[in-house]
Amino acid sequence: MKLVEEFLSIQGEGIFAGRLAYFIRFAGCNFSCYGFGVVKSKNNKTLIGCDTLRAVYTNEFSDEYKEFETGITIQKIKSFKHKPMIVITGGEPLIHQENPKFIELLEYLVKNEYLVQFETNASICLKEYDFYKNCYFAMGVKLANSKMPKEKRIKYEAINSILKLSKQAFFKVVLDKADLEDNQELFELRNAYKDANFYLMPKGATNDELRANAKSVLEFAIKNGFNYTDRIHIRIYDDLEGV
Numbered sequence: 264m265k266l267v268e269e270f271l272s273i274q275g276e277g278i279f280a281g282r283l284a285y286f287i288r289f290a291g292c293n294f295s296c297y298g299f300g301v302v303k304s305k306n307n308k309t310l311i312g313c314d315t316l317r318a319v320y321t322n323e324f325s326d327e328y329k330e331f332e333t334g335i336t337i338q339k340i341k342s343f344k345h346k347p348m349i350v351i352t353g354g355e356p357l358i359h360q361e362n363p364k365f366i367e368l369l370e371y372l373v374k375n376e377y378l379v380q381f382e383t384n385a386s387i388c389l390k391e392y393d394f395y396k397n398c399y400f401a402m403g404v405k406l407a408n409s410k411m412p413k414e415k416r417i418k419y420e421a422i423n424s425i426l427k428l429s430k431q432a433f434f435k436v437v438l439d440k441a442d443l444e445d446n447q448e449l450f451e452l453r454n455a456y457k458d459a460n461f462y463l464m465p466k467g468a469t470n471d472e473l474r475a476n477a478k479s480v481l482e483f484a485i486k487n488g489f490n491y492t493d494r495i496h497i498r499i500y501d502d503l504e505g506v
């Protein structure tokens with residue numbers, strides 16, 4: 264199980280936005296959302312994907328990863344004077360859910376009463392682990408703008424398992440100005456989960472892109488009765504990684 268990075272920062276999005284947070288980013292994803300259009304070059308190859316594409320293109324970025332060691336990460340977490348929330352992210356962290364190191368980490372965090380939040384694309388069913396009952400899930404279900412096939416990205420069985428087995432889960436959906444015209448999938452999702460919390464988030468891996476989309480997405484959210492979440496880390500750090 265490979266670690267892309269771990270760092271102390273502030274949760275920039277969703278229901279815990281603004282909260283002191285320790286991010287643990289695992290390598291690997293079952294999607295490759297090239298529709299988000301972030302372009303990076305690595306070893307003379309041009310890669311297109313999302314703002315965490317270095318966690319997704321595992322072959323190309325393997326030289327930047329470390330083997331994840333649960334004990335080392337726990338020592339780092341224990342060293343903080345003020346307990347941060349813990350964000351388990353990727354890539355798609357749930358592809359590792361059967362790895363013993365993943366299980367050991369989650370058992371420790373829950374036993375020691377850390378607030379744990381997963382960031383997931385909500386396409387993988389949760390295993391029936393007890394620790395999930397104490398974890399929060401941001402379900403970043405991908406819409407057509409991700410350019411992934413619909414049957415792969417909207418998995419009701421996986422969403423249902425997260426809603427059933429977690430402490431609390433909410434939807435976090437990325438949109439840009441253009442998507443506001445054609446948003447049938449978003450309303451289909453809300454119709455299927457009328458009681459769930461939906462947060463709309465402007466697309467953008469840079470401050471300029473965020474600025475171009477934020478106002479339209481916010482106004483669309485207000486008009487249609489959705490919540491809105493900004494992306495604090497991009498506002499402050501632009502596209503700097505590891506912050």
Ligand code: SF4
Pocket residue numbers: 292293294295296312313314315316319353354355384405409
């Ligand atoms: S699911 Fe998330 S991490 Fe994976 S490619 Fe899509 S946006 Fe990136």
